[in-house]
Amino acid sequence: MSPRTGTQSLLQVRGLTKTFSGITAVNRLDLDVEAGSIVGLIGPNGSGKSTTIDCITGFTPADGGRVLFDGADVSRKSPEALAELGMVRTFQNVRIYEGMSVLDNLVVAARSLRRYPWWEQVVSSRRVSRLEHDLRQEALGHLDLVGIGKYADAPTGILSYGQRKLVAFAMCLMGKPKLIILDEPLAGVNPTVIRRISELIDELNGLGQTFLMIEHNVDFIMRHCAKVVVLEQGQLLTEGPPAAIRTDPRVLEAYLGDYAAHSVEALNA
Ligand SMILES: Nc1ncnc2c1ncn2[C@@H]1O[C@H](COP(=O)(O)OP(=O)(O)OP(=O)(O)O)[C@@H](O)[C@H]1O
Ligand SMILES: [Mg+2]
Structure with missing residues (x-):
């Protein structure tokens, strides 16, 4: 309290x-x-x-x-x-991977939050692909929400400064x-x-x-x-x-x- x-x-x-x-x-x-x-x-x-x-x-x-x-x-x-x-955050100076697509930036951010147990990766690659698919869907939803869904597959490096701020915001939303x-x-x-x-x-x-x-x-x-x-x-x-x-x-x-x-x-x- x-x-x-x-x-x-x-x-x-x-x-x-x-x-x-x-x-x-x-x-x-x-x-x-x-x-x-x-x-x-x-x-x-x-x-x-x-x-x-x-x-x-x-x-x-x-x-x-x-x-x-x-x-x-x-x-x-x-x-x-x-x-x-x-607990997630954005930075005063935006930190994103410029060479990666906008969507991949969100997926990579979220992947670090969801560690797949090693046995799942060996025993059930299908389950891992489903989780990856879900992550991509979630990322697309957040990009649409912040208004830059059409840039999902674009390299992040081409975005303007304001658009990068929106990417950083969308990254924060991954994983609720x-x-x-x-x-x-x-x-x-x-x-x-x-x-x-x-x-x-x-x-x-x-x-x-x-x-x-x-x-x-x-x-x-x-x-x-x-x-x-x-x-x-x-x-x-x-x-x-x-x-x-x-x-x-x-x-x-x-x-x-x-x-x-x-x-x-x-x-x-
Ligand atoms: N890595 C660092 N090494 C040395 N001094 C630092 C470092 N980071 C911050 N400081 C010092 O700590 C103080 C607080 O800095 P901080 O960046 O937290 O301020 P701020 O309130 O965020 O300012 P701004 O509104 O300009 O962003 C400043 O005097 C700054 O020079
Ligand atoms: Mg500051």
């Missing part, structure tokens, strides 16, 4: 700390993501947002603290083990994750793709999907998130519903500044 909200937390981070050669990037951070919610993580450049999710998802070893996911301590788990448990963590899903994408990602997040959240997302597009964060967590120099500055965050003087000073003064209309839209 989250001590602050009294609701069930899917992700609980306690005292997370990470130092890089003398710079404390994340400093004793507590963070809760409640099941079924969308939580936004915001803060100035260099405030430790990406490092926080790198530590949570096992891509960077934390120096201290604990990560609990779905009731289990997962503090020392690898990214692959966490993905198998249902419990928690999707997005690092700047909108950075560098055009308004049409922003709208598509926005609709997808709403649609999926309506079906119960939980999200933790970092994003500098504050309108987007304020519109989607039930709770916004604000970092400053690796520490929790404050957290709360958008209405409280956008008027919090500490947040205005540390981060929102001009945004708050000029986007009241956007926030009320």
Whole structure:
């Protein structure tokens, strides 16, 4: 349970700390993501947002603290083990295999989550081919959902930056994750793709999907998130519903500044 909200937390981070050669990037951070919610993580450049999710998802070893996911301590788990448990992420800089087809990128991502026992591969190649067929069907469904189904067989290298972001999003959907963590899903994408990602997040959240997302597009964060967590120099500055965050003087000073003064209309839209 989250001590602050009294609701069930899917992700609980306690005292997370990470130092890089003398710079404390994340400093004793507590963070809760409640099941079924969308939580936004915001803060100035260099405030430790990406490092926080790198530590949570096992891509960077934390120096201290604990990560609990779905009731289990997962503090020392690898990214692959966490993905198998249902915690997946995208990266600030999209990571996909350019030489592979779009569809194969999704299949490869999912294959690593479903290890076939060796005896199945020897005894029942038919069963393995059926699983592969199912994976391809699932991948096609996700590519259609994000709106790039027609590129399924194209080499990923020909896609635009925004389309690659959609591929990364579709990759996250493979295997029905419990928690999707997005690092700047909108950075560098055009308004049409922003709208598509926005609709997808709403649609999926309506079906119960939980999200933790970092994003500098504050309108987007304020519109989607039930709770916004604000970092400053690796520490929790404050957290709360958008209405409280956008008027919090500490947040205005540390981060929102001009945004708050000029986007009241956007926030009320
Ligand atoms: N691998 C690394 N080695 C050394 N320092 C690092 C490393 N990764 C991050 N840092 C430092 O940790 C601090 C936090 O960086 P981080 O990337 O987490 O910030 P951020 O909030 O994601 O910023 P942005 O909004 O620019 O993406 C910065 O001072 C950064 O220079
Ligand atoms: Mg970052």
